[in-house]
Amino acid sequence: MTHKKITLVYFSPTATTKTVLDAIAKGTGYEVDSYDITLSEARKKIPQDLDTSVIVFGAPVYSGRLPKLAADCFKQVSASGIPVVPVVVYGNREYDDALLELKDICVQCKGVPVAAGAFIGEHSFSTQPAPIAPGRPDEKDLACAVEFGQKISRLLETLDPDKKTGDLVVPGNVPYKKPSAAKGVPFIDVTDDCTACGTCVAVCPVDAIDEDDGFCTLDDICIHCCACIKACPESARIMKDGPFKDTAAKLHQTCGVRKEPETFFAQTQK
Ligand SMILES: Cc1cc2nc3c(=O)[nH]c(=O)nc-3n(C[C@H](O)[C@H](O)[C@H](O)COP(=O)(O)O)c2cc1C
Known part of the structure:
Protein backbone atom coordinates (compact mmCIF):
# COMPACT_ATOMS: atom_id res chain seq x y z
CA MET A 1 0.00 0.00 0.00
CA THR A 2 1.56 3.30 -1.07
CA HIS A 3 -0.79 5.67 0.75
CA LYS A 4 -2.17 5.35 4.28
CA LYS A 5 -5.70 4.17 4.79
CA ILE A 6 -7.92 3.95 7.88
CA THR A 7 -10.82 1.49 7.86
CA LEU A 8 -13.77 2.11 10.16
CA VAL A 9 -16.02 -0.81 11.11
CA TYR A 10 -18.90 0.29 13.31
CA PHE A 11 -22.35 -0.39 14.69
CA SER A 12 -24.17 2.87 15.44
CA PRO A 13 -28.00 2.96 15.60
CA THR A 14 -28.20 6.60 16.77
CA ALA A 15 -25.01 7.77 15.01
CA THR A 16 -22.92 8.97 17.97
CA THR A 17 -20.37 6.17 17.47
CA LYS A 18 -20.20 7.00 13.76
CA THR A 19 -19.62 10.70 14.57
CA VAL A 20 -16.75 9.88 16.94
CA LEU A 21 -15.11 7.46 14.49
CA ASP A 22 -15.37 9.96 11.62
CA ALA A 23 -13.56 12.54 13.79
CA ILE A 24 -10.83 10.02 14.69
CA ALA A 25 -10.37 9.23 10.99
CA LYS A 26 -10.17 12.95 10.18
CA GLY A 27 -7.39 13.32 12.75
CA THR A 28 -5.24 10.67 11.08
CA GLY A 29 -5.39 12.49 7.73
CA TYR A 30 -5.56 9.06 6.05
CA GLU A 31 -7.88 7.98 3.25
CA VAL A 32 -11.05 6.63 4.90
CA ASP A 33 -12.94 3.43 4.16
CA SER A 34 -16.12 2.83 6.20
CA TYR A 35 -18.13 -0.32 6.94
CA ASP A 36 -21.32 0.61 8.74
CA ILE A 37 -22.64 -2.71 10.08
CA THR A 38 -25.72 -1.20 11.75
CA LEU A 39 -28.30 -2.66 9.38
CA SER A 40 -28.87 -6.39 9.02
CA GLU A 41 -28.12 -6.37 5.26
CA ALA A 42 -24.70 -4.78 5.92
CA ARG A 43 -23.88 -7.39 8.56
CA LYS A 44 -24.13 -10.05 5.86
CA LYS A 45 -21.12 -8.53 4.06
CA ILE A 46 -18.31 -8.72 6.62
CA PRO A 47 -15.09 -7.06 5.40
CA GLN A 48 -12.36 -9.61 4.66
CA ASP A 49 -8.70 -9.31 3.59
CA LEU A 50 -8.63 -5.60 4.33
CA ASP A 51 -5.83 -3.69 2.60
CA THR A 52 -5.46 -0.93 5.19
CA SER A 53 -2.99 0.74 7.56
CA VAL A 54 -5.30 0.57 10.60
CA ILE A 55 -8.78 -0.66 11.51
CA VAL A 56 -10.99 1.14 14.05
CA PHE A 57 -13.79 -0.96 15.52
CA GLY A 58 -16.55 1.13 17.09
CA ALA A 59 -19.68 0.25 19.06
CA PRO A 60 -21.96 1.73 21.70
CA VAL A 61 -21.99 0.34 25.22
CA TYR A 62 -25.17 -1.59 26.07
CA SER A 63 -25.49 -2.51 29.77
CA GLY A 64 -21.73 -2.37 30.22
CA ARG A 65 -21.08 -4.71 27.29
CA LEU A 66 -21.01 -4.62 23.51
CA PRO A 67 -24.31 -5.14 21.68
CA LYS A 68 -24.15 -8.90 20.99
CA LEU A 69 -24.90 -8.59 17.28
CA ALA A 70 -22.03 -6.10 16.85
CA ALA A 71 -19.63 -8.32 18.82
CA ASP A 72 -20.60 -11.36 16.71
CA CYS A 73 -20.01 -9.37 13.54
CA PHE A 74 -16.63 -7.92 14.59
CA LYS A 75 -15.42 -11.44 15.42
CA GLN A 76 -15.74 -12.40 11.75
CA VAL A 77 -13.41 -9.65 10.50
CA SER A 78 -9.97 -10.89 9.54
CA ALA A 79 -7.45 -8.30 10.79
CA SER A 80 -4.34 -10.48 10.50
CA GLY A 81 -1.33 -8.45 11.71
CA ILE A 82 -3.08 -5.10 11.08
CA PRO A 83 -2.94 -2.39 13.78
CA VAL A 84 -6.42 -2.09 15.35
CA VAL A 85 -8.10 0.47 17.59
CA PRO A 86 -11.14 -0.52 19.69
CA VAL A 87 -13.46 2.40 20.50
CA VAL A 88 -16.63 2.38 22.60
CA VAL A 89 -19.14 5.19 22.98
CA TYR A 90 -21.29 5.32 26.11
CA GLY A 91 -24.08 7.47 27.50
CA ASN A 92 -22.25 9.09 30.44
CA ARG A 93 -23.04 6.24 32.89
CA GLU A 94 -20.12 3.75 32.64
CA TYR A 95 -18.52 1.60 29.97
CA ASP A 96 -17.79 -1.24 32.44
CA ASP A 97 -16.32 -4.21 30.47
CA ALA A 98 -17.23 -3.09 26.94
CA LEU A 99 -13.83 -1.70 25.95
CA LEU A 100 -12.01 -4.77 27.26
CA GLU A 101 -14.49 -7.00 25.43
CA LEU A 102 -13.83 -5.10 22.18
CA LYS A 103 -10.05 -5.19 22.69
CA ASP A 104 -10.25 -8.96 23.27
CA ILE A 105 -12.23 -9.33 20.02
CA CYS A 106 -9.52 -7.36 18.16
CA VAL A 107 -6.95 -9.89 19.42
CA GLN A 108 -9.26 -12.76 18.44
CA CYS A 109 -9.39 -11.26 14.92
CA LYS A 110 -5.55 -11.43 14.94
CA GLY A 111 -5.23 -7.65 14.86
CA VAL A 112 -2.56 -5.75 16.82
CA PRO A 113 -4.28 -3.38 19.30
CA VAL A 114 -2.26 -0.15 19.32
CA ALA A 115 -4.67 2.27 20.98
CA ALA A 116 -8.20 2.39 22.41
CA GLY A 117 -10.77 4.97 23.34
CA ALA A 118 -13.94 5.41 25.37
CA PHE A 119 -16.00 8.42 24.29
CA ILE A 120 -19.35 9.81 25.40
CA GLY A 121 -22.47 10.09 23.25
CA GLU A 122 -25.97 11.29 24.05
CA HIS A 123 -27.69 8.38 25.77
CA SER A 124 -30.05 6.49 23.47
CA PHE A 125 -32.74 6.81 26.18
CA SER A 126 -32.27 10.60 26.42
CA THR A 127 -35.38 12.68 25.70
CA GLN A 128 -36.06 16.41 25.84
CA PRO A 129 -37.88 16.24 29.20
CA ALA A 130 -35.25 13.85 30.65
CA PRO A 131 -31.94 14.52 28.84
CA ILE A 132 -28.91 12.27 29.45
CA ALA A 133 -25.61 13.62 28.07
CA PRO A 134 -27.52 15.78 25.54
CA GLY A 135 -25.65 16.95 22.46
CA ARG A 136 -22.68 14.67 22.96
CA PRO A 137 -20.30 14.11 21.36
CA ASP A 138 -19.96 17.91 21.41
CA GLU A 139 -17.22 20.15 20.03
CA LYS A 140 -14.87 19.35 22.91
CA ASP A 141 -15.41 15.57 22.48
CA LEU A 142 -14.82 15.80 18.74
CA ALA A 143 -11.62 17.84 19.20
CA CYS A 144 -10.45 15.06 21.50
CA ALA A 145 -11.36 12.44 18.88
CA VAL A 146 -9.43 14.35 16.18
CA GLU A 147 -6.41 14.60 18.50
CA PHE A 148 -6.70 10.86 19.21
CA GLY A 149 -6.57 10.26 15.44
CA GLN A 150 -3.46 12.44 15.16
CA LYS A 151 -1.78 10.47 17.95
CA ILE A 152 -2.71 7.17 16.27
CA SER A 153 -1.07 8.27 12.99
CA ARG A 154 2.09 9.38 14.85
CA LEU A 155 2.17 6.07 16.73
CA LEU A 156 1.83 4.12 13.48
CA GLU A 157 4.71 6.08 11.92
CA THR A 158 7.01 5.11 14.77
CA LEU A 159 5.84 1.49 14.89
CA ASP A 160 8.70 -0.73 13.79
CA PRO A 161 7.25 -3.94 12.30
CA ASP A 162 10.22 -5.91 13.73
CA LYS A 163 9.46 -4.79 17.25
CA LYS A 164 6.50 -6.29 19.03
CA THR A 165 3.82 -3.95 20.33
CA GLY A 166 3.43 -4.14 24.07
CA ASP A 167 0.18 -4.99 25.71
CA LEU A 168 -2.58 -2.44 25.38
CA VAL A 169 -4.11 -2.16 28.84
CA VAL A 170 -7.74 -0.98 29.12
CA PRO A 171 -10.16 -0.98 32.05
CA GLY A 172 -12.57 -3.89 32.46
CA ASN A 173 -12.94 -7.26 34.13
CA VAL A 174 -13.13 -10.91 33.14
CA PRO A 175 -15.62 -12.53 33.37
CA TYR A 176 -17.44 -9.65 31.71
CA LYS A 177 -20.67 -8.27 33.17
CA LYS A 178 -23.71 -10.48 32.52
CA PRO A 179 -25.61 -9.21 29.47
CA SER A 180 -28.98 -7.59 30.14
CA ALA A 181 -32.00 -9.91 30.10
CA ALA A 182 -34.51 -7.32 28.87
CA LYS A 183 -35.64 -9.18 25.72
CA GLY A 184 -39.42 -9.24 25.38
CA VAL A 185 -40.07 -6.27 27.68
CA PRO A 186 -42.63 -3.94 26.01
CA PHE A 187 -40.70 -0.87 24.84
CA GLY A 242 -42.57 0.70 32.28
CA PRO A 243 -39.05 -0.49 33.12
CA PHE A 244 -37.22 1.31 30.29
CA LYS A 245 -38.87 4.66 30.92
CA ASP A 246 -38.12 4.25 34.63
CA THR A 247 -34.46 3.49 33.81
CA ALA A 248 -34.28 6.56 31.57
CA ALA A 249 -35.70 8.76 34.35
CA LYS A 250 -33.18 7.31 36.83
CA LEU A 251 -30.24 7.84 34.44
CA HIS A 252 -31.37 11.42 33.90
CA GLN A 253 -31.08 11.95 37.66
CA THR A 254 -27.86 10.02 38.31
CA CYS A 255 -25.70 10.63 35.22
CA GLY A 256 -25.66 14.43 35.20
CA VAL A 257 -21.97 14.85 36.02
CA ARG A 258 -20.04 15.19 32.78
CA LYS A 259 -17.55 12.41 32.00
CA GLU A 260 -14.65 12.99 29.62
CA PRO A 261 -13.24 10.79 26.86
CA GLU A 262 -10.40 8.43 27.81
CA THR A 263 -7.70 7.19 25.45
CA PHE A 264 -5.13 4.44 25.86
CA PHE A 265 -1.97 3.58 23.92
CA ALA A 266 0.16 0.46 23.67
CA GLN A 267 3.78 0.83 24.75
CA THR A 268 6.15 -0.24 21.99
CA GLN A 269 8.78 -2.70 23.23
CA LYS A 270 12.43 -2.16 22.25
C1 LIG B 1 -29.93 -0.96 25.46
C2 LIG B 1 -28.96 0.13 25.81
C3 LIG B 1 -28.10 -0.02 26.89
C4 LIG B 1 -27.18 1.01 27.20
N1 LIG B 1 -26.31 0.81 28.25
C5 LIG B 1 -25.42 1.80 28.56
C6 LIG B 1 -24.49 1.62 29.63
O1 LIG B 1 -24.37 0.56 30.23
N2 LIG B 1 -23.71 2.68 29.98
C7 LIG B 1 -23.80 3.89 29.35
O2 LIG B 1 -23.12 4.83 29.76
N3 LIG B 1 -24.62 4.06 28.26
C8 LIG B 1 -25.42 3.04 27.86
N4 LIG B 1 -26.25 3.19 26.78
C9 LIG B 1 -26.15 4.42 25.96
C10 LIG B 1 -25.33 4.25 24.68
O3 LIG B 1 -24.12 3.58 24.95
C11 LIG B 1 -25.01 5.64 24.09
O4 LIG B 1 -26.18 6.38 23.95
C12 LIG B 1 -24.30 5.57 22.76
O5 LIG B 1 -23.85 6.89 22.48
C13 LIG B 1 -25.19 5.10 21.60
O6 LIG B 1 -24.40 4.91 20.45
P1 LIG B 1 -24.96 5.09 18.95
O7 LIG B 1 -25.40 6.54 18.85
O8 LIG B 1 -23.78 4.83 18.10
O9 LIG B 1 -26.10 4.16 18.77
C14 LIG B 1 -27.15 2.20 26.43
C15 LIG B 1 -28.02 2.32 25.33
C16 LIG B 1 -28.90 1.31 25.02
C17 LIG B 1 -29.80 1.47 23.84
Missing part, protein backbone atom coordinates in the same frame (compact mmCIF):
# COMPACT_ATOMS: atom_id res chain seq x y z
CA ILE A 188 -42.33 1.37 22.24
CA ASP A 189 -45.74 2.95 21.70
CA VAL A 190 -46.74 4.23 18.26
CA THR A 191 -48.95 7.32 18.56
CA ASP A 192 -51.63 8.60 16.20
CA ASP A 193 -49.03 10.99 14.72
CA CYS A 194 -47.59 8.06 12.72
CA THR A 195 -47.97 8.73 8.98
CA ALA A 196 -46.77 5.25 7.97
CA CYS A 197 -43.78 6.79 6.16
CA GLY A 198 -41.64 3.72 6.92
CA THR A 199 -38.55 5.60 8.19
CA CYS A 200 -38.56 3.46 11.35
CA VAL A 201 -38.51 0.26 9.30
CA ALA A 202 -35.54 1.51 7.25
CA VAL A 203 -33.38 2.37 10.31
CA CYS A 204 -34.12 -0.64 12.53
CA PRO A 205 -30.91 -2.71 12.86
CA VAL A 206 -32.81 -5.93 13.61
CA ASP A 207 -35.90 -5.62 11.38
CA ALA A 208 -38.16 -5.56 14.45
CA ILE A 209 -40.89 -3.28 13.08
CA ASP A 210 -44.03 -4.81 11.59
CA GLU A 211 -45.34 -2.56 8.80
CA ASP A 212 -48.39 -4.77 8.44
CA ASP A 213 -49.40 -4.26 12.06
CA GLY A 214 -49.39 -0.49 12.61
CA PHE A 215 -45.57 -0.28 12.61
CA CYS A 216 -45.53 -1.86 16.06
CA THR A 217 -42.24 -3.11 17.52
CA LEU A 218 -41.76 -6.86 17.92
CA ASP A 219 -40.55 -6.98 21.52
CA ASP A 220 -38.82 -10.36 21.21
CA ILE A 221 -36.53 -9.00 18.46
CA CYS A 222 -36.05 -5.36 19.54
CA ILE A 223 -32.62 -4.47 21.01
CA HIS A 224 -33.89 -1.13 22.47
CA CYS A 225 -31.36 0.90 20.46
CA CYS A 226 -33.87 3.79 19.97
CA ALA A 227 -32.91 4.31 16.31
CA CYS A 228 -36.61 4.35 15.34
CA ILE A 229 -37.54 6.81 18.10
CA LYS A 230 -34.78 9.25 17.07
CA ALA A 231 -35.40 8.91 13.32
CA CYS A 232 -39.19 9.30 13.31
CA PRO A 233 -39.94 12.60 11.55
CA GLU A 234 -43.27 12.92 13.43
CA SER A 235 -41.91 11.94 16.88
CA ALA A 236 -44.62 9.30 16.79
CA ARG A 237 -42.56 6.57 18.47
CA ILE A 238 -42.20 6.95 22.23
CA MET A 239 -41.02 4.84 25.13
CA LYS A 240 -43.87 3.00 26.85
CA ASP A 241 -44.43 3.53 30.56
Whole structure:
Protein backbone atom coordinates (compact mmCIF):
# COMPACT_ATOMS: atom_id res chain seq x y z
CA MET A 1 0.00 0.00 0.00
CA THR A 2 1.56 3.30 -1.07
CA HIS A 3 -0.79 5.67 0.75
CA LYS A 4 -2.17 5.35 4.28
CA LYS A 5 -5.70 4.17 4.79
CA ILE A 6 -7.92 3.95 7.88
CA THR A 7 -10.82 1.49 7.86
CA LEU A 8 -13.77 2.11 10.16
CA VAL A 9 -16.02 -0.81 11.11
CA TYR A 10 -18.90 0.29 13.31
CA PHE A 11 -22.35 -0.39 14.69
CA SER A 12 -24.17 2.87 15.44
CA PRO A 13 -28.00 2.96 15.60
CA THR A 14 -28.20 6.60 16.77
CA ALA A 15 -25.01 7.77 15.01
CA THR A 16 -22.92 8.97 17.97
CA THR A 17 -20.37 6.17 17.47
CA LYS A 18 -20.20 7.00 13.76
CA THR A 19 -19.62 10.70 14.57
CA VAL A 20 -16.75 9.88 16.94
CA LEU A 21 -15.11 7.46 14.49
CA ASP A 22 -15.37 9.96 11.62
CA ALA A 23 -13.56 12.54 13.79
CA ILE A 24 -10.83 10.02 14.69
CA ALA A 25 -10.37 9.23 10.99
CA LYS A 26 -10.17 12.95 10.18
CA GLY A 27 -7.39 13.32 12.75
CA THR A 28 -5.24 10.67 11.08
CA GLY A 29 -5.39 12.49 7.73
CA TYR A 30 -5.56 9.06 6.05
CA GLU A 31 -7.88 7.98 3.25
CA VAL A 32 -11.05 6.63 4.90
CA ASP A 33 -12.94 3.43 4.16
CA SER A 34 -16.12 2.83 6.20
CA TYR A 35 -18.13 -0.32 6.94
CA ASP A 36 -21.32 0.61 8.74
CA ILE A 37 -22.64 -2.71 10.08
CA THR A 38 -25.72 -1.20 11.75
CA LEU A 39 -28.30 -2.66 9.38
CA SER A 40 -28.87 -6.39 9.02
CA GLU A 41 -28.12 -6.37 5.26
CA ALA A 42 -24.70 -4.78 5.92
CA ARG A 43 -23.88 -7.39 8.56
CA LYS A 44 -24.13 -10.05 5.86
CA LYS A 45 -21.12 -8.53 4.06
CA ILE A 46 -18.31 -8.72 6.62
CA PRO A 47 -15.09 -7.06 5.40
CA GLN A 48 -12.36 -9.61 4.66
CA ASP A 49 -8.70 -9.31 3.59
CA LEU A 50 -8.63 -5.60 4.33
CA ASP A 51 -5.83 -3.69 2.60
CA THR A 52 -5.46 -0.93 5.19
CA SER A 53 -2.99 0.74 7.56
CA VAL A 54 -5.30 0.57 10.60
CA ILE A 55 -8.78 -0.66 11.51
CA VAL A 56 -10.99 1.14 14.05
CA PHE A 57 -13.79 -0.96 15.52
CA GLY A 58 -16.55 1.13 17.09
CA ALA A 59 -19.68 0.25 19.06
CA PRO A 60 -21.96 1.73 21.70
CA VAL A 61 -21.99 0.34 25.22
CA TYR A 62 -25.17 -1.59 26.07
CA SER A 63 -25.49 -2.51 29.77
CA GLY A 64 -21.73 -2.37 30.22
CA ARG A 65 -21.08 -4.71 27.29
CA LEU A 66 -21.01 -4.62 23.51
CA PRO A 67 -24.31 -5.14 21.68
CA LYS A 68 -24.15 -8.90 20.99
CA LEU A 69 -24.90 -8.59 17.28
CA ALA A 70 -22.03 -6.10 16.85
CA ALA A 71 -19.63 -8.32 18.82
CA ASP A 72 -20.60 -11.36 16.71
CA CYS A 73 -20.01 -9.37 13.54
CA PHE A 74 -16.63 -7.92 14.59
CA LYS A 75 -15.42 -11.44 15.42
CA GLN A 76 -15.74 -12.40 11.75
CA VAL A 77 -13.41 -9.65 10.50
CA SER A 78 -9.97 -10.89 9.54
CA ALA A 79 -7.45 -8.30 10.79
CA SER A 80 -4.34 -10.48 10.50
CA GLY A 81 -1.33 -8.45 11.71
CA ILE A 82 -3.08 -5.10 11.08
CA PRO A 83 -2.94 -2.39 13.78
CA VAL A 84 -6.42 -2.09 15.35
CA VAL A 85 -8.10 0.47 17.59
CA PRO A 86 -11.14 -0.52 19.69
CA VAL A 87 -13.46 2.40 20.50
CA VAL A 88 -16.63 2.38 22.60
CA VAL A 89 -19.14 5.19 22.98
CA TYR A 90 -21.29 5.32 26.11
CA GLY A 91 -24.08 7.47 27.50
CA ASN A 92 -22.25 9.09 30.44
CA ARG A 93 -23.04 6.24 32.89
CA GLU A 94 -20.12 3.75 32.64
CA TYR A 95 -18.52 1.60 29.97
CA ASP A 96 -17.79 -1.24 32.44
CA ASP A 97 -16.32 -4.21 30.47
CA ALA A 98 -17.23 -3.09 26.94
CA LEU A 99 -13.83 -1.70 25.95
CA LEU A 100 -12.01 -4.77 27.26
CA GLU A 101 -14.49 -7.00 25.43
CA LEU A 102 -13.83 -5.10 22.18
CA LYS A 103 -10.05 -5.19 22.69
CA ASP A 104 -10.25 -8.96 23.27
CA ILE A 105 -12.23 -9.33 20.02
CA CYS A 106 -9.52 -7.36 18.16
CA VAL A 107 -6.95 -9.89 19.42
CA GLN A 108 -9.26 -12.76 18.44
CA CYS A 109 -9.39 -11.26 14.92
CA LYS A 110 -5.55 -11.43 14.94
CA GLY A 111 -5.23 -7.65 14.86
CA VAL A 112 -2.56 -5.75 16.82
CA PRO A 113 -4.28 -3.38 19.30
CA VAL A 114 -2.26 -0.15 19.32
CA ALA A 115 -4.67 2.27 20.98
CA ALA A 116 -8.20 2.39 22.41
CA GLY A 117 -10.77 4.97 23.34
CA ALA A 118 -13.94 5.41 25.37
CA PHE A 119 -16.00 8.42 24.29
CA ILE A 120 -19.35 9.81 25.40
CA GLY A 121 -22.47 10.09 23.25
CA GLU A 122 -25.97 11.29 24.05
CA HIS A 123 -27.69 8.38 25.77
CA SER A 124 -30.05 6.49 23.47
CA PHE A 125 -32.74 6.81 26.18
CA SER A 126 -32.27 10.60 26.42
CA THR A 127 -35.38 12.68 25.70
CA GLN A 128 -36.06 16.41 25.84
CA PRO A 129 -37.88 16.24 29.20
CA ALA A 130 -35.25 13.85 30.65
CA PRO A 131 -31.94 14.52 28.84
CA ILE A 132 -28.91 12.27 29.45
CA ALA A 133 -25.61 13.62 28.07
CA PRO A 134 -27.52 15.78 25.54
CA GLY A 135 -25.65 16.95 22.46
CA ARG A 136 -22.68 14.67 22.96
CA PRO A 137 -20.30 14.11 21.36
CA ASP A 138 -19.96 17.91 21.41
CA GLU A 139 -17.22 20.15 20.03
CA LYS A 140 -14.87 19.35 22.91
CA ASP A 141 -15.41 15.57 22.48
CA LEU A 142 -14.82 15.80 18.74
CA ALA A 143 -11.62 17.84 19.20
CA CYS A 144 -10.45 15.06 21.50
CA ALA A 145 -11.36 12.44 18.88
CA VAL A 146 -9.43 14.35 16.18
CA GLU A 147 -6.41 14.60 18.50
CA PHE A 148 -6.70 10.86 19.21
CA GLY A 149 -6.57 10.26 15.44
CA GLN A 150 -3.46 12.44 15.16
CA LYS A 151 -1.78 10.47 17.95
CA ILE A 152 -2.71 7.17 16.27
CA SER A 153 -1.07 8.27 12.99
CA ARG A 154 2.09 9.38 14.85
CA LEU A 155 2.17 6.07 16.73
CA LEU A 156 1.83 4.12 13.48
CA GLU A 157 4.71 6.08 11.92
CA THR A 158 7.01 5.11 14.77
CA LEU A 159 5.84 1.49 14.89
CA ASP A 160 8.70 -0.73 13.79
CA PRO A 161 7.25 -3.94 12.30
CA ASP A 162 10.22 -5.91 13.73
CA LYS A 163 9.46 -4.79 17.25
CA LYS A 164 6.50 -6.29 19.03
CA THR A 165 3.82 -3.95 20.33
CA GLY A 166 3.43 -4.14 24.07
CA ASP A 167 0.18 -4.99 25.71
CA LEU A 168 -2.58 -2.44 25.38
CA VAL A 169 -4.11 -2.16 28.84
CA VAL A 170 -7.74 -0.98 29.12
CA PRO A 171 -10.16 -0.98 32.05
CA GLY A 172 -12.57 -3.89 32.46
CA ASN A 173 -12.94 -7.26 34.13
CA VAL A 174 -13.13 -10.91 33.14
CA PRO A 175 -15.62 -12.53 33.37
CA TYR A 176 -17.44 -9.65 31.71
CA LYS A 177 -20.67 -8.27 33.17
CA LYS A 178 -23.71 -10.48 32.52
CA PRO A 179 -25.61 -9.21 29.47
CA SER A 180 -28.98 -7.59 30.14
CA ALA A 181 -32.00 -9.91 30.10
CA ALA A 182 -34.51 -7.32 28.87
CA LYS A 183 -35.64 -9.18 25.72
CA GLY A 184 -39.42 -9.24 25.38
CA VAL A 185 -40.07 -6.27 27.68
CA PRO A 186 -42.63 -3.94 26.01
CA PHE A 187 -40.70 -0.87 24.84
CA ILE A 188 -42.33 1.37 22.24
CA ASP A 189 -45.74 2.95 21.70
CA VAL A 190 -46.74 4.23 18.26
CA THR A 191 -48.95 7.32 18.56
CA ASP A 192 -51.63 8.60 16.20
CA ASP A 193 -49.03 10.99 14.72
CA CYS A 194 -47.59 8.06 12.72
CA THR A 195 -47.97 8.73 8.98
CA ALA A 196 -46.77 5.25 7.97
CA CYS A 197 -43.78 6.79 6.16
CA GLY A 198 -41.64 3.72 6.92
CA THR A 199 -38.55 5.60 8.19
CA CYS A 200 -38.56 3.46 11.35
CA VAL A 201 -38.51 0.26 9.30
CA ALA A 202 -35.54 1.51 7.25
CA VAL A 203 -33.38 2.37 10.31
CA CYS A 204 -34.12 -0.64 12.53
CA PRO A 205 -30.91 -2.71 12.86
CA VAL A 206 -32.81 -5.93 13.61
CA ASP A 207 -35.90 -5.62 11.38
CA ALA A 208 -38.16 -5.56 14.45
CA ILE A 209 -40.89 -3.28 13.08
CA ASP A 210 -44.03 -4.81 11.59
CA GLU A 211 -45.34 -2.56 8.80
CA ASP A 212 -48.39 -4.77 8.44
CA ASP A 213 -49.40 -4.26 12.06
CA GLY A 214 -49.39 -0.49 12.61
CA PHE A 215 -45.57 -0.28 12.61
CA CYS A 216 -45.53 -1.86 16.06
CA THR A 217 -42.24 -3.11 17.52
CA LEU A 218 -41.76 -6.86 17.92
CA ASP A 219 -40.55 -6.98 21.52
CA ASP A 220 -38.82 -10.36 21.21
CA ILE A 221 -36.53 -9.00 18.46
CA CYS A 222 -36.05 -5.36 19.54
CA ILE A 223 -32.62 -4.47 21.01
CA HIS A 224 -33.89 -1.13 22.47
CA CYS A 225 -31.36 0.90 20.46
CA CYS A 226 -33.87 3.79 19.97
CA ALA A 227 -32.91 4.31 16.31
CA CYS A 228 -36.61 4.35 15.34
CA ILE A 229 -37.54 6.81 18.10
CA LYS A 230 -34.78 9.25 17.07
CA ALA A 231 -35.40 8.91 13.32
CA CYS A 232 -39.19 9.30 13.31
CA PRO A 233 -39.94 12.60 11.55
CA GLU A 234 -43.27 12.92 13.43
CA SER A 235 -41.91 11.94 16.88
CA ALA A 236 -44.62 9.30 16.79
CA ARG A 237 -42.56 6.57 18.47
CA ILE A 238 -42.20 6.95 22.23
CA MET A 239 -41.02 4.84 25.13
CA LYS A 240 -43.87 3.00 26.85
CA ASP A 241 -44.43 3.53 30.56
CA GLY A 242 -42.57 0.70 32.28
CA PRO A 243 -39.05 -0.49 33.12
CA PHE A 244 -37.22 1.31 30.29
CA LYS A 245 -38.87 4.66 30.92
CA ASP A 246 -38.12 4.25 34.63
CA THR A 247 -34.46 3.49 33.81
CA ALA A 248 -34.28 6.56 31.57
CA ALA A 249 -35.70 8.76 34.35
CA LYS A 250 -33.18 7.31 36.83
CA LEU A 251 -30.24 7.84 34.44
CA HIS A 252 -31.37 11.42 33.90
CA GLN A 253 -31.08 11.95 37.66
CA THR A 254 -27.86 10.02 38.31
CA CYS A 255 -25.70 10.63 35.22
CA GLY A 256 -25.66 14.43 35.20
CA VAL A 257 -21.97 14.85 36.02
CA ARG A 258 -20.04 15.19 32.78
CA LYS A 259 -17.55 12.41 32.00
CA GLU A 260 -14.65 12.99 29.62
CA PRO A 261 -13.24 10.79 26.86
CA GLU A 262 -10.40 8.43 27.81
CA THR A 263 -7.70 7.19 25.45
CA PHE A 264 -5.13 4.44 25.86
CA PHE A 265 -1.97 3.58 23.92
CA ALA A 266 0.16 0.46 23.67
CA GLN A 267 3.78 0.83 24.75
CA THR A 268 6.15 -0.24 21.99
CA GLN A 269 8.78 -2.70 23.23
CA LYS A 270 12.43 -2.16 22.25
C1 LIG B 1 -29.93 -0.96 25.46
C2 LIG B 1 -28.96 0.13 25.81
C3 LIG B 1 -28.10 -0.02 26.89
C4 LIG B 1 -27.18 1.01 27.20
N1 LIG B 1 -26.31 0.81 28.25
C5 LIG B 1 -25.42 1.80 28.56
C6 LIG B 1 -24.49 1.62 29.63
O1 LIG B 1 -24.37 0.56 30.23
N2 LIG B 1 -23.71 2.68 29.98
C7 LIG B 1 -23.80 3.89 29.35
O2 LIG B 1 -23.12 4.83 29.76
N3 LIG B 1 -24.62 4.06 28.26
C8 LIG B 1 -25.42 3.04 27.86
N4 LIG B 1 -26.25 3.19 26.78
C9 LIG B 1 -26.15 4.42 25.96
C10 LIG B 1 -25.33 4.25 24.68
O3 LIG B 1 -24.12 3.58 24.95
C11 LIG B 1 -25.01 5.64 24.09
O4 LIG B 1 -26.18 6.38 23.95
C12 LIG B 1 -24.30 5.57 22.76
O5 LIG B 1 -23.85 6.89 22.48
C13 LIG B 1 -25.19 5.10 21.60
O6 LIG B 1 -24.40 4.91 20.45
P1 LIG B 1 -24.96 5.09 18.95
O7 LIG B 1 -25.40 6.54 18.85
O8 LIG B 1 -23.78 4.83 18.10
O9 LIG B 1 -26.10 4.16 18.77
C14 LIG B 1 -27.15 2.20 26.43
C15 LIG B 1 -28.02 2.32 25.33
C16 LIG B 1 -28.90 1.31 25.02
C17 LIG B 1 -29.80 1.47 23.84
